[in-house]
Amino acid sequence: MLVAEELEVVLPGGDGVGPLTANVAPGEHVLVLGPSGCGKTTLLRTLAGAVPQHVRARVTGSVLVAGTDPVTAGVAAVSEHVGTVAQDPVSGVCLPLVADEVALPLENRAVPPERIGPAVDGALAAAGAAHLRERASGELSGGELQRVALAAATVTDPPLLLLDEPTSMLDAPGVASVRDAVARVGPRVAVVLVEHRLDEWAGEAGSAGLPARTIALARSGRVLADGPTAAVLATHGRELLRQGCWLPLDAELEALLGLPGGLASDAVRGALRALGREAEPDRVARTVGExxxxxxxxxxxxxxxxxxxxxxxxxxxxxxxxxxxxxxxxxxxxxxxxxxxxxxxxxxxxxxxxxxxxxxxxxxxxxxxxxxxxxxxxxxxxxxxxxxxxxxxxxxxxxxxxxxxxxxxxxxxxxxxxxxxxxxxxxxxxxxxxxxxxxxxxxxxxxxxxxxxxxxxxxxxxxxxxxxxxxxxxxxxxxxxxxxxxxxxxxxxxxxxxxxxxxxxxPLVAFLAEHDLPVRGTLAVLESLASDVAVAA
The missing domain is CATH 3.40.50.300 (P-loop containing nucleotide triphosphate hydrolases)
Incomplete structure (x- = not known):
């Protein structure tokens, strides 16, 4: 579905991403992980055909999406194969009514009219946005727009989904809806996911709830690792934390405490209780001014x-x-x-x-x-x-x-x-x-x-x-x-x-509350440990 050979994208200011050599098979789900500014969005824009035709950049190497070169063919040609949810949902929603926005990709493909309505309803329901069908898009909140953008991206069942932080503005039910919608895409649909909110995406499964494969990028845009998610997090978790990345809780605690197993581990739970006992008590009330x-x-x-x-x-x-x-x-x-x-x-x-x-x-x-x-x-x-x-x-x-x-x-x-x-x-x-x-x-x-x-x-x-x-x-x-x-x-x-x-x-906040440990104080201690990791490195 996706073949990249030494793909490197350099923006006019010198920042960029790559070189990247990677294949993504039909049905494979891949997490692209890295700190802000490392080129994650630039990579997805390139795969969608927007770079360099609409976003100036120097592109070297080669890339094919479903056999089409997005660098030379551009957005229109690649859109036949790709559904995209942009980092800013406002940029991807263009029609005044929600139902028309989700119907547009189907109309562009000359889908028979009698099939469009049911397909729109199904895509909105899967994205947790059925209640928005008759709303004006200009009235929607950022989170509501993200749900609509996901529905529009998935309504045609594209063979490749590019998701750029699809849950960044969502409440907890919205995150669950998006995660479930992506999990239910067809068995041959490939997904490339950029996401900071890894704990919310993973849910109760922890790291096991993330895509099975991770491509980790360093702040420079270079590839730090590409492999099974569990192995990437175990081997490079501390470095990713140092680079500034959010990690799923089990990987975060292992990077900070040096103890594997997450909250299921007695050793981790004991270490957190010890940190909590040493932390500053939460301030239930503060002295404030006028x-x-x-x-x-x-x-x-x-x-x-x-x-x-x-x-x-x-x-x-x-x-x-x-x-x-x-x-x-x-x-x-x-x-x-x-x-x-x-x-x-x-x-x-x-x-x-x-x-x-x-x-x-x-x-x-x-x-x-x-x-x-x-x-x-x-x-x-x-x-x-x-x-x-x-x-x-x-x-x-x-x-x-x-x-x-x-x-x-x-x-x-x-x-x-x-x-x-x-x-x-x-x-x-x-x-x-x-x-x-x-x-x-x-x-x-x-x-x-x-x-x-x-x-x-x-x-x-x-x-x-x-x-x-x-x-x-x-x-x-x-x-x-x-x-x-x-x-x-x-x-x-x-x-x-x-x-x-x-x-x-x-889960971490729930554990601290359950054991009557100071939530704010313990979280502050963990942030201090994360800062120590960065300083030590």
Whole structure:
């Protein structure tokens, strides 16, 4: 299905991926694993025919997809064989109605009209998106768009599926739907998966729940390993962790503790209990400052319909608040209203206008270079700009166009640019979206430090591990309003609130809660161990 010989793709700025020599057989599922910026998306774009015809790059070596050369034939020719879910689902959804979007690939193939409706219904149901059939695509949340994009990619039963972080914006039911949909594709359909959320994808099976084969890329874009997933993780797990990758929990704990077996191992469980006993106790309550942003009876509309109503919310100085909820619950809409971008249809909002980091970082890029983007609107402060570029690992790209960065790098850039302005309140919509472990930790530490420095910080997230590790308070949105307002420690022990939030408790967090170990403190110790791995290497 896929044959690559010394395939190397070099972008104009010098970054790239390869050389890669690999064959993917019909029916084979392959995980492409590597840190942000290593070229994973570039590789998938090349296989889909977008490079170099639509994305400039120098391509050497050779590659065939179902016998077609995507480099010379381009997207239109390759689309006969390939279904693609892009990293940014907005870029892959083009028609105003969901049903038409999913029907389009079938119409392009001249499928008889009487077969199109049932095929659309089946693809939407498999992607957990049947309830979105009659919705306008412009009204959908990022997670809902991801489900629609998957349905459109699979509706024609293509022989090759290219999935670029298909769960990055999804709630727990959405991740399960996508994982199950991919597992049910035809026995001769090959799948190439790029994914950071390995624990959620793997589910209870751990590493065994991942694709059987892994191609691991180093930060340079070179191939670090290609082989059975279990062997790649066992041999290269510590190096992948050092490079900044998320790993499934069993591989992560082996890399950090030197003990195999994951949570099923008595030795691992004992080591975690020992770490927990030494960790700082969780802070059930913190001393916070005055209310900076206050909403009373707030109602917000999007796409002509009221998404949230009757929202009462206080955001205080020195506090990091996580806003959680299922896909479509109104998280992004609430942040847009708090930032003054969505005028409320009812209620009152008091406080200074906060800074907002968008879910899609490209929507707020305004400057010609990365350095100018961070310093945009600042009268002075070159040292501060350089400091932020260094903290967010962007200094080497300072003179490049922001649009030349990878998705994860753009996310880091948008955070750095907003932090440069020191607004009294900062809102971040899915700050971990598209980021590897190192970048996620950098972003969350920066937001935590901003709150500890007296700023008001609110973020949205589907990642309960990150929420438990960094947030002081959690606001759950459900059924058009605020369903719960509680601490992370209370949330992980509240099944009703978890169901309302569309979240499941990660196995590690569940273990810590079950044994009454400090969740935040123990996770902080593990992050410190991960930092030690990077420093030692």
């Amino acid at each position: 209310v900076v942003l206050r909403a009373r009876g707030l109602a917000v509309a999007a796409g002509g319909r009221t998404v949230l109503a009757g929202v009462d919310l206080d955001l205080r100085a020195g506090e990091l608040v996580a806003v959680v909820g299922a896909n479509g619950a109104g998280k992004s809409t609430l942040l847009a209203a708090l930032a003054g971008l969505e005028p409320p249809v009812a209620g009152r909002l008091d406080g200074p206008r906060p800074g907002l980091v968008f879910q899609d970082p490209e929507h707020q890029l305004v400057a010609a270079t990365v350095r100018e983007e961070v310093g945009f609107g600042l009268a002075a402060g070159e040292a501060r700009v350089t400091d932020l570029l260094t903290r967010f690992d962007l200094l080497d790209w300072a003179d490049r166009s922001p649009y030349a960065l990878s998705g994860g790098q753009k996310r880091r850039l948008s955070l750095a640019a907003m932090l440069a302005h020191d607004r009294p309140a900062l809102l971040a919509d899915e700050p971990g979206y598209g980021l590897d472990r190192t970048a996620t930790t950098t972003a969350m530490r920066a937001l935590r430090a901003a709150a500890d420095g007296g700023l008001t910080v609110a973020l949205t997230s589907h990642d309960l591990r990150a929420v438990a590790a960094w947030a002081d308070r959690v606001v759950v949105l459900a059924d058009g309003g605020v369903a719960a307002d509680l601490t992370p420690e209370q949330l992980v022990r509240d099944p009703a609130a978890l169901r309302a939030a569309g979240m499941s408790v990660p």
